[in-house]
Structures are given as C-alpha cells and as structure tokens.
Amino acid sequence: MKTSYDPVADAKYVRIKTGKIAKTVEIFPWLLLDTNSKQEVLGVEILNASQNLVSVTTQGKRLREIGLVSLEEHSSESKPLLEGIETTIGTQMQLT
Amino acid sequence: MAARKPAKKDSLSTVQCVWGLVCSLSSIDQQRNNISLFNVLDQLNVPKKEFEKRGDEGVLIVPMQHEIVLVWRRVINPALYADKDRMMFDIRIKVVDPRGEQTQEILFPLVFEPGKRVMRTRVQNQSFHLSVPGEYSYVVTIEATTTKERKKACEIPLFVSELES
Numbered sequence: 346m347k348t349s350y351d352p353v354a355d356a357k358y359v360r361i362k363t364g365k366i367a368k369t370v371e372i373f374p375w376l377l378l379d380t381n382s383k384q385e386v387l388g389v390e391i392l393n394a395s396q397n398l399v400s401v402t403t404q405g406k407r408l409r410e411i412g413l414v415s416l417e418e419h420s421s422e423s424k425p426l427l428e429g430i431e432t433t434i435g436t437q438m439q440l441t
Numbered sequence: 442m443a444a445r446k447p448a449k450k451d452s453l454s455t456v457q458c459v460w461g462l463v464c465s466l467s468s469i470d471q472q473r474n475n476i477s478l479f480n481v482l483d484q485l486n487v488p489k490k491e492f493e494k495r496g497d498e499g500v501l502i503v504p505m506q507h508e509i510v511l512v513w514r515r516v517i518n519p520a521l522y523a524d525k526d527r528m529m530f531d532i533r534i535k536v537v538d539p540r541g542e543q544t545q546e547i548l549f550p551l552v553f554e555p556g557k558r559v560m561r562t563r564v565q566n567q568s569f570h571l572s573v574p575g576e577y578s579y580v581v582t583i584e585a586t587t588t589k590e591r592k593k594a595c596e597i598p599l600f601v602s603e604l605e606s
Contacts, residue, residue, distance in 0.1 A: 346548050348531060350586040357586070359548060395529060400549030404500070404570055412549070412565070 458594035539575025
C-alpha cells in the first residue's frame with residue numbers, strides 16, 4: 346500500500362493496486378473507494394483524515410477490511426467498519 | 442560551539458515503540474485503564490494436511506481472531522519543544538512469511554493528542570494468512586504522514602509449526 350497525505354486539504358489516499366479507475370463508490374461522505382471495471386478496490390480516499398482515523402487491511406493486493414480507529418486516552422482500538430469487500434462492491438459489503 | 446538545531450516536530454525520533462505482541466484477546470479496565478492480555482501467541486500449530494488445502498493463491502486462511510497490541514511513547518526533550526502539539530503518524534504492519542514474502546498488510550494512524558505521551562494501539566485481525574510453515578514476522582514500521590520518513594519500530598515473531606497427523 347502506498348499512502349499520500351495532503352495537509353492543506355486534510356485528505357489521505359491509500360493506493361492498494363495500480364489500474365484504471367472506473368468508478369468511485371461513496372461509503373460515507375468522508376470515505377470513498379476507487380474501483381476498476383472488475384469492481385476491485387484500487388484505492389481508498391479519506392477526507393478529514395486527522396479526524397476520521399481509519400485502518401486499512403489488505404491481503405496481497407486485495408482490500409480485506411476497513412476499520413474505524415477510535416482514540417481513547419492512552420489507548421486506541423480498531424473496530425470493524427466494513428467487512429467482506431474483497432471482491433464485489435455492493436453485494437458483500439456489511440456495516441458493523 | 443555551534444548551536445544545536447531543534448528537532449522537527451513530527452520527526453520519527455520523537456516516537457518510540459515500547460513493546461508489541463500478538464495475543465488472542467485483550468481487555469481494558471475502563472476505570473483504571475489497565476490492559477489485560479490473554480493467550481499471548483508466539484507459536485501456532487497447524488496440522489500438515491491443512492497446508493495441503495491451501496487456496497489458489499497458496500495461502501491457508503486460519504479463521505482465528507487475534508490482536509496486535511503495541512504501546513508507543515512520545516520522547517520529549519523539554520529543551521527542544523514541549524508536547525503541546527498534536528502529532529500524527531502512519532503505522533504499517535507487514536506480515537512476512539518465512540520466504541520473505543508479504544501475506545498481509547495493515548495500515549492505521551497513530552495520533553498523539555496535545556499532552557498525551559503514551560498511546561496504546563490494538564488492531565484486531567480476523568484471521569491468519571499462512572503460506573508455509575516456519576517463522577513469520579509482524580514487521581511494524583512508523584511513517585511520518587507528511588515527510589514520508591519511515592523507520593522500523595519493532596518486529597514480532599510468530600512461529601508456525603506443522604504437525605504430523
């Protein structure tokens with residue numbers, strides 16, 4: 346995974362694999378997924394990245410899970426936000 | 442004598458990984474903020490016949506939930522600057538198999554709010570992704586979000602043993 350962060354826009358982009366972006370899927374107004382024609386996730390865009398703390402897990406070049414990191418004093422815990430989006434967007438997505 | 446230059450505020454030298462490990466479960470006492478770790482893992486025993494059932498990508502997925510717990514410390518030199526600034530880093534955990542190939546990667550942010558000097562991170566992982574038996578490594582690196590400066594924070598070993606049925 347490669348990341349880029351724009352401190353002025355407070356936006357982070359996590360690139361998972363290279364390819365031509367066919368569609369951008371909005372999960373939340375601050376969380377966008379770029380997918381190719383095969384509906385594989387190529388990248389994850391996080392807006393207000395300093396406030397919306399998100400963990401991204403991949404297996405090989407495939408997105409496995411996106412988690413929401415909540416900050417508590419002296420600790421942080423990652424909770425599943427989206428699961429099962431490894432292959433097809435829209436059919437296997439689960440909000441937990 | 443030349444004046445000493447102050448370190449950059451987001452420099453990786455200001456952050457240190459105190460310890461890290463893999464366990465089955467962790468629990469935090471909300472009143473005391475103490476963490477209890479259950480079943481700290483350093484070895485997995487997998488039947489030999491299970492490795493023969495590896496999928497198309499040559500990876501055996503063991504559906505065992507576990508956690509990677511890391512404790513971070515902000516190293517402050519009062520002569521240079523105080524801990525009044527919010528600092529944000531990216532933590533990258535790469536799971537590397539005995540052949541040196543990466544099977545999984547986890548990326549998450551680490552934020553030190555103003556005044557906070559110790560942070561504890563717990564990342565839940567839903568499964569183990571195993572290619573071959575041997576010694577796996579959870580290689581943890583910390584990366585500055587803006588400068589892309591990166592350094593290895595720690596390495597957690599996990600031995601996967603093949604059991605003869």
